[in-house]
Amino acid sequence: MNFIEEKKINGHLTIIKKYSSGKEEILLDENNIIVSGMGFALSKFFSHNHATNNTILDYQIGKFQVGVSGPPAGGVVSSISELSGALSSISEYGLGSNLVIESLQPIVGTSVGGAKPFANIPHSKITRVGDSSVRYTLVIDEEACNNLTRDSSDAYLNEIGLFVNNPTGQASERPILVAYKTFSNIYKTSDFSLIFRWTINF
């Protein structure tokens, strides 16, 4: 029971490294940070100022990005609105992977950013795990995000973000970052998949 007047939205992320043999290794088990985009998306939702063709799906967390430049130079603070170094192309996510990738222009701060690839979170991977808790299971399979490079050097996955699909109700979706987490460098190869179990408590 929570006796404070303020109800904090919070999240917890577990990263699991899973080898094809079935062996699993927990790489991270920590709280994440909820960023200002969550406030924007929920305010927009509760303002009733919905576009004509808006549906509830526009306000759901339905996309994610991974990146290779975390943590942000300014620190991991609630005002960040984009990943420091999100993967820049659909091919970097892996053309043979099971991820469904689309290129979209996100909301960054108060403006619209350039087009970037986003991975969809299937509804089958969105699970109600409590009265007010939702778990998102993001799978970067063996074929995804492998052998990344930047400036001819190996690039390591070290940040991830969750996005609300389209809170401003545009005809072409404009996602907004709502939760963010950095983690220790992971050089992704086809030897293993990465499973991100991300639980948000509303």
Add this chain to the structure above:
Amino acid sequence: MKGEVEIWRGDSLIHKESNMIVDGAGVTIADMMTATPSLSAYDPTLSSVLDPSNYCIQALSFGTGKDAFSANAHNTGEPLGILIQQRQVNVWDNEQEEALLFVNFSAIDGSAYVPEAGFPEAPNPELSRLEMGDTTTYQVLPSTANVSSYFVGNGQLVNLLPSAIVLNTTEITGANEVDKKVIGSTLGCFPPGGLPSISAIAIFPDGSELSSLIGSSTFNSASSMDYSGFVSFQKGISNPASGLVVASIGGNYLNGVEYSVELGPGDVQCANLYGGIYHLGLWSLNLQESLRSGNIPPYSFSVLNNPRKYRLFAIKSFNVDITKNEDNGSTPGFTNYAIDQNLLIKWKLTFL
């Protein structure tokens, strides 16, 4: 998520305090986050099930301590209650008044009505309504209809006083028209819209009386409150006298949103006579309960037969009755509910 409630009387800010976001808020957002598109694909009649309004804040209500529902203008006690009922019946038999309320002043020097409310429910994030105890008004009067069998208390001030509402919602009782009006007068709690048509009578210990004409209701003028006491959200309207309205704070959604609603002088006076206002509740739509009741979206608001079921989202409780009034010089407070006693409630919510 956090919230802050401001209450304005005219240009005067009379309260500014934090609210309590209750657990139902998290449940509503989790409902919204996990709604699946297959819901609408499953059945074409459910095409509106994915409408965002099904998960939004849709109502505001007013509450008081549970003891208030068996005291004040509810007039359930004997022997005074019986005398009052007989006087109401005599009046309505002669079609003299829309309604007539009575309150019993415990002391002759009390010229502003101070309602009995006991100890209102303490704020608690597990609350699912404004008062969790039994708030049913048990009528002990010799009426042909039993109030408690007609309406079980829902923890808040209800809207059954206007004859247009009570006559249309009490068919099930089989009561005659006058007794239906007695039921409405017993349950309360907000006056009809339009021109003032209800008089309140204060009865003092020495038998003397004082009459006060009750002003009209903004809620019933705008038909914005259903019979169970929920003031409905009004989409696309900015005037808080029309019901519950919303806007972004400072025009920027990063700052959150502000809901507002206005009580007319008659609403304030009548709520005071029926036990005062110690709680405010902000309610989201409860889609599962609405569906379970056999109603499918879109849900049109209705005063008499509202298909919407609500879930408590946030509550604000007060240590004082926000409808309390005061004497004005030699004018007793009971007759001093001035036109400028509108109360404007502003409820700000931020989500980070």
